[in-house]
């Protein structure tokens with residue numbers, strides 16, 4: 001079991017040494033990668049994915065446990081270190097979900113695959129909306145369903161200890177749950193995100209600027225409390241989304257909706273704008 005990876009700093013876009021020269025991420029930890037558009041978040045993730053390349057664009061290197069990646073090891077075993085759930089994930093293989101999962105389980109040497117693939121399907125359906133069946137063809141899956149399947153597959157079948165996630169906010173899956181599931185499996189998780197809830201779910205975040213790792217911010221106790229409130233707001237928004245998606249009409253004579261939004265209060269603008277709309281609508 002891999003207990004940590006370490007990123008050793010390289011150069012930013014101007015060719016200067018980046019401020020953070022060493023960044024460790026332990027098993028069961030989530031690191032959020034944050035920063036403005038173009039600041040190098042995806043680049044950092046790809047540096048980790050290509051940890052065994054001779055020379056990366058940024059000059060960073062990655063320690064696996066305590067050592068530099070062994071470049072002489074065969075390529076296949078190295079590939080199993082990192083699993084990626086990416087922004088645009090769509091399957092082009094013409095096979096059923098069941099065939100795909102059985103094949104993957106076989107490749108990973110799982111002896112009795114049936115209970116395992118059942119679990120993968122259950123998690124997939126827990127994360128996504130419309131249910132996926134074993135008989136569903138991979139090419140028929142929506143973007144969100146594909147990502148849900150990938151997260152479940154990475155959590156349960158893939159034994160890759162490092163999981164890289166680039167932007168799951170619009171993935172149409174329950175991203176907070178997805179992160180919890182991966183973290184719960186003792187994986188080293190890096191998640192690129194522009195979303196404050198995801199940033200605060202991580203134990204720490206690295207701030208990217210001009211292609212360099214600029215600063216590391218551990219999530220403070222105060223931020224964790226803010227996170228708890230954000231999660232409540234999200235839960236409420238998710239409930240509303242669910243009702244609207246079902247075709248329900250919301251807010252009619254249901255003052256509890258307004259009151260509950262008020263209780264949550266703190267994050268206010270979005271939510272209180274929502275609440276005042278309800279009131280106007282009443």
Ligand SMILES: Nc1ncnc2c1ncn2[C@@H]1O[C@H](COP(=O)(O)OP(=O)(O)OP(=O)(O)O)[C@@H](O)[C@H]1O
Pocket residue numbers: 011012013014035036037038039040041042043044057058208210211212
């Ligand atoms: N240290 C670096 N040295 C040289 N080029 C870099 C460096 N970091 C990033 N780049 C390049 O800058 C461009 C933008 O970086 P990247 O795609 O990682 O941004 P991003 O933060 O993911 O942006 P977005 O939020 O829009 O996805 C890419 O072409 C990338 O290869």
Ligand SMILES: [Mg+2]
Pocket residue numbers: 041042043
């Ligand atoms: Mg990016």
